[in-house]
Amino acid sequence: MIGGLTYFVDEGWTSFWRGRGASILSLLTIAIAVFVLGLLLIVGGHARRTIDQWSRSAELSVYLADGATPDERSAVERALRAEPAVIGIDVVSKAQALARFRRDFPDLAPATAQAPDNPFPASFEVRLGASSASGAALDRLAARLATMPGVADVRFDRRWLDRLVSLGEFVRWVGFGLTAILVLAAALTVTNVVRLSMHARRDEIEIMTLVGAPMAFIRGPFVCEGMIQGGLGAVLALGALYAGMALAAPHLSAMAAGLFDLGAIRFLSWTAMAGLVAGAMAVGCLGGLVAAWRTARPR
Amino acid sequence: MIDIDGLSRRYGGAISALDDVTLHVGRGEFVFLTGPSGAGKSTLLRILIGQEVPTSGRVVVDGKDLSALKPADIQRYRRTVGFVFQDFKLVPRKTVFENVMFALRILGVPDVQQRRKTFQVLKWVGLQHRATAYPIELSGGEQQRVAIARALVNEPVLVLADEPTGNLDPDLAIEIMDLFRDMNAGGTTVLVATHDRELIRRVGRRTVALDHGRIARPA
Numbered sequence: 001m002i003g004g005l006t007y008f009v010d011e012g013w014t015s016f017w018r019g020r021g022a023s024i025l026s027l028l029t030i031a032i033a034v035f036v037l038g039l040l041l042i043v044g045g046h047a048r049r050t051i052d053q054w055s056r057s058a059e060l061s062v063y064l065a066d067g068a069t070p071d072e073r074s075a076v077e078r079a080l081r082a083e084p085a086v087i088g089i090d091v092v093s094k095a096q097a098l099a100r101f102r103r104d105f106p107d108l109a110p111a112t113a114q115a116p117d118n119p120f121p122a123s124f125e126v127r128l129g130a131s132s133a134s135g136a137a138l139d140r141l142a143a144r145l146a147t148m149p150g151v152a153d154v155r156f157d158r159r160w161l162d163r164l165v166s167l168g169e170f171v172r173w174v175g176f177g178l179t180a181i182l183v184l185a186a187a188l189t190v191t192n193v194v195r196l197s198m199h200a201r202r203d204e205i206e207i208m209t210l211v212g213a214p215m216a217f218i219r220g221p222f223v224c225e226g227m228i229q230g231g232l233g234a235v236l237a238l239g240a241l242y243a244g245m246a247l248a249a250p251h252l253s254a255m256a257a258g259l260f261d262l263g264a265i266r267f268l269s270w271t272a273m274a275g276l277v278a279g280a281m282a283v284g285c286l287g288g289l290v291a292a293w294r295t296a297r298p299r
Numbered sequence: 300m301i302d303i304d305g306l307s308r309r310y311g312g313a314i315s316a317l318d319d320v321t322l323h324v325g326r327g328e329f330v331f332l333t334g335p336s337g338a339g340k341s342t343l344l345r346i347l348i349g350q351e352v353p354t355s356g357r358v359v360v361d362g363k364d365l366s367a368l369k370p371a372d373i374q375r376y377r378r379t380v381g382f383v384f385q386d387f388k389l390v391p392r393k394t395v396f397e398n399v400m401f402a403l404r405i406l407g408v409p410d411v412q413q414r415r416k417t418f419q420v421l422k423w424v425g426l427q428h429r430a431t432a433y434p435i436e437l438s439g440g441e442q443q444r445v446a447i448a449r450a451l452v453n454e455p456v457l458v459l460a461d462e463p464t465g466n467l468d469p470d471l472a473i474e475i476m477d478l479f480r481d482m483n484a485g486g487t488t489v490l491v492a493t494h495d496r497e498l499i500r501r502v503g504r505r506t507v508a509l510d511h512g513r514i515a516r517p518a
Contacts, residue, residue, distance in 0.1 A: 007404070207388045210348065211449070212377030213405040215370070 007217075012224025019197045023229055026189040026287070030233030030280050031240070033182035038241045040175040041272060046265065047168050054161055060086075060126040060138070062145050065152040066094075068122075072150025079148065080126055083141055088127040094118045121152055183283055186233070190226045190287025198222055198295045205296050219292035226288020227281045234280035238273055300326045300457055300488040301347070306356035308342050308512075316342040318512040320356070324490060326456075329483040331499045332492040334509035340492040343509070344461045347490070348382055349373040361456055378406060381450030381487075385462035387442040389434040389449075395421065396430040399448045406453055420448045424478060440471035447478050451487075458482060460491045464498060476502050 016023050062076060080086050092100075097120035102109040112119070128138065138156065146154045198205060208218045249265045268276070301324035308317040317339045324330050332340050345351040346358055349365055358365045363376055389398050400417040408416070421427045424444040434442055443463060450458055460479065464472035476491075476498060483489045493499065499506055508515040 203388075204390050204392075207390055208401075208405075209374075210350075210377065210382060210384075210388065211402050211405065212374045212379075213401075214374055217405055 008220040008224045011221030012228055015197050015201070015221055015225045016228045019193070019200065022193045022196050023225075026186065026193040026229045026284075027233040027236065029182075029189040030186040030230050030283065031237040033179060033186045033283075034234045034237035034276050034280050035240055036175070036182055037179045038237060038268060038272075038276060040172070040179065041268060042241070042245070042266075044168075044172055044175075051161065051165055051168065054157075059155075059157050060128060060142060060145075061155040062124040062126065062151055063121040063153040063155070064123060065150055066121065068150030072148070076124060076145065076148055076151060079145060080124060085128050085138060085141075086126050090125040090127075092123045092125055094120055094122045097121065097123065186230075186280075187283050187287045187290075190229055190284050191291045193229070194222050194226050194288045194291035195295055197225060198291060209296070215296065218296045219289070222292040222296070223285055223288040226284035226286070226291070228284070229287075230280040230282070230284025231277055233284070234277040237280075238268070238276065242267060300324050300328070300361055301490065302357075302359040303343075304357045306343075306346070306358060307354045308339075308346065308351065309354045315512050317346075317353075320509075320512070320514055322507060322514065324488060326488055327483070327486055329480070329489045329502075329504040330491070331502070331504055331506040332490060332509065333494060333496070333499060333506055334515065335494060337511075338509040339512040340494075340509055341461055342512075344459055344490075344492055347459055348380065349376060378453065379455055379457075381453070381455040381458040383443070383446050383450050383458065383460035383463045385465040387434070387439075387446045387466075389442055389445055391434055394431050394433055395426060395437070395445050398434070398445055399452050402449050402452050416452055417448075420452045421445075423451075423481075424448045439466050440474060443467060443471075443475055444478065447475070447482075451482055455487065457488045457490070460489070462493055463491060464493065464495060469497070472498055473501065 062080070064073060064076070077089065077091075080089055095118065098112060098118050101120060102112060142154045142156045145151055205218055245265065245267055252265060301322065303320055303322040306317055306320040306322075307315065309315045320339070320343065332343065334340055342351065346353055346365070347360065349368065353366055360376070361379065363372075365373075365376070368376060390401070393401065396417055399421060400413050403413040403416060418427060418430070421430055424447055426441060426444055426448065429437065429441060434445070437445065443466075447463075450460075458479070463479075464475050467475060472495065479489050479491060480502065
């Protein structure tokens, strides 16, 4: 068994090396597919973490009319506290809202001093659980609050976050579609390169067939050749991804710092890398298997 | 060992390579299959190694009905029979030793035994000193001896040879035939296809002649 595997790997490597000119082609095709998929996983992972972070701090702000009565305020607060998705409520008075504005935008602070009245409304700032309610239920809550007496406006952060998530999902599926096409192209390239390799060794295949070698013994080395192409292509792609990230990470962090907290840019986990290499080897194996099955036949 | 009954092989329905051939070769026999080019010798051998399927008739080798064998069974059958070809069919990138040992490797024989038996059979054909040479470095006679060693190394009960001396000069042809005679003396059934009448006369064994796909002279 082990002797057979050693034979397959030895012969597969010899075949790969003898046809290295053509093998490079399939190796690069696999490398491109793995590179795109790896990039997608890295970007997708960071986007998911960022959206999660934003989702956790997503707020529902209920702005009160200046003339809202204490009963109306209480009714709004009761409605909020009755909602299971609400995990916290901060009451912000008109004076606190003004103070916060002056603290956050000191350049504009003098303008507020010239205003005859405090233009900022009192509000309830509501923290929502990340996954405690569906978007539709929260939409209904926001709509109900907007119609309550004493409420001037309702601002709901999660709406645009949901849109962002939907956009992210769309981009993710487009990416997976692109990867699927690249994987198919890689499998076809491996198939054709292995078939070329088998064509170059057709006399040897004929001899092996005539002396009664089991078909698995004849096909095995070519399946291994496909797996070698897949594995090396994946390693090449991961190396290129790592190098690319090492070069781009400082610039990306600097760019992102002003917009949002990207956190430390992380490379793929060991599990993900092993999965990509195994997947690429499986694609190579499939390509080799198709070529070997179609080319080496008994009789 | 070989029982052929009413064997026919036609191509495209019209061209008949073999026509109603009936032949029996007993266990331990040495038989020459002769006839002019196009007589059907090679077609008969291709059927006997499972490369072609008869159009009609029955071929039984060592109790196995060849027309009933599945692809995997054909490979298994071939491992029990030795073949020697006119063009030697050696793997150019393997050494003499590797070419011969390969026949044992596919049988799953342990490494040590593979090496021991390969050395023994190379010694028997007188090529132990060329074990590390590649086929391209050998003469025609030496290449055919390697092919014979490969055919014999797994101790087959039957050896089939298609014009094994076709590419060799007369002296080398006699040397090769001596090897076939020696293996037959050891109990192996041998069927050799050749059109060399002088060689047949010198070896002096049973001869079956084919002509236009039919048995012309059963002996």
